[in-house]
Amino acid sequence: MTAMNGEVQESVMAAEAKQTCYEGSSVQSFQFYLEHSGEHEAILQCVHNILPGEFKRIGAGKSSLDVLGVGSGGGEIDAQMLTLLQSTFPAVPITADIVEGSSQLTDNFKGLVAKTTNLQKIPFAWYIMHSEDYERQVKEKGDMKTFDFIHMIQMIYYVDNLADTIKFYHSLLKNNGRLMIIIEAANGGWDTLWKTYKKDLCVDAIQEYRSSGEVIACLKSQGLKYEEHVIPNSFDITECFNPSSQTGKRLLNYMTANDNFYQSFSPEIKGGMLELLRNKCSTEKDGRVLFNSNMSCILVYA
Template sequence: MGTGKQTCYDGTIIENFDFFLEHTKEHEVQLQHLRHILLPEFERIGAGKSSLDVLGVGSGGGEMDVEMLSLLQSVSPAVPIAVDIVEGSVQFTDRFKALLANTANLQKIPFTWHIMPSEDYEKQVKAKEDMKKFDFIHMIHMVYYLKDFHETLKFHHSLLKNNGRLLIILNAATSSWVTMWKTYSKELCAGTTTDEPKIHSGDVIAFLKSQGLKYDEFVIPDSFDITECFNPSSTTGERLLSFMTLRDHFSQSFTPDIRAGLLDLLRDKCSTIKDGRFFFDNSFSCILVHA
């Protein structure tokens, strides 16, 4: 994610993202549930196939990809897998390649890298007469950064082979992210890739229904501790707030009034209190769209 206006992920934002992942264990929660969700899907997708094609869109550093590909390979060990990756950030792509170099079981899988925003990949593919089709496509926490998620989802769905699946993971409609971004959309969207509040699972499902597409939704409950966000001298709090608002430095990015309003909202409307600690609702939706 990164070049052009694809996403905000570059430099300090990537560092804040890494800090967020360390602090929240979001990847571990996703993987724990994804294994159960994807195992029967991968068994069905791989049945009777002589080869499998996978497309990752906005794959970041590849941590989730490596786990999903290892699972797919374990289900269909004799079937060759080929992977295409669309990722706008050179920094993330380099990290992905380094991760692959240390993952022995994936060494024989050929990877094709498209280091560009997904919109540019879409234009490139549409310009070719022969579109490559895929058995499994995934878009994990990246649809927020699309200029037109309707068109992009429609396009990627058109790339599925028969019996293929498109996996979309994003914030659940019930999560605190939705409350935060809707309440402060003007302030939080200024200078980012979109002028609208971040989309959530409800937006995607409404679109899938409008297109008559079949899908399965799995809502995964999750939360993380934001108590440090209310301590103005806490580095942890500053870095979490910076990631949550997509800014390099939260405390320098907003007026004192906006900062105070955001913190009040996080405390009063976005948190549950347990043992004196504040927990932010980070629930997300795994949506599997059928071909």
């Protein structure tokens, strides 16, 4: 069964499922951010540095490989990881299960599969739902599919309960499997902004801001073995300090998860955020303000 023939297993939650973070205008905001931040390029560099060796360890002696992507978005990074896995084990069949709350981004991912020849060899199962809904569904079914490699890239902010989520996905790992979590680094720009202005920002899809600090504390409390790799990244936010710049406005909207930064906050809050962004979250170089958006790649062992 290929992802092309329309028989792909698909589970879609009822419309009353809580609003995902990325539908409609927020998808455009997200794509705009990706174009300006270099985030995907930084993640891909890390993936290409770390995963070849990991994949060799994970797949040694196995006759098939099963991958689970949680919060895979438009699939740009998944496509690269699956291609890497295929090239590491060309003769081994691979399956991919994808859990993603945004139907729009899932459609983007399906479009990517449709035009990528090597991915058409992989049977995909699509779950258009939140991580917690997938967890509930798996537990209700009772016959849990297990995986060699599970990845959660920039999505752990959106789960209700961090400890339960990590425990559940860790329980789905096969012998010698790995759970890869990529998240903003502790004490980086995002962590500083969102924790300083928690009560103004943690009001919608993100109720509690988490960085690698919370994830690592959680892994330690569960006694799980892990390793951490820093993913260095920064991007230019100079335009954010020019109120008439459209680019600046759009970046500020994305960075505060807001439709309209300038109309949504009081002058004091806006001023405070801008000052924090410039002085505590960024460095200045050649007259440009570079936001510290370092990430952390955490590999959890089965």
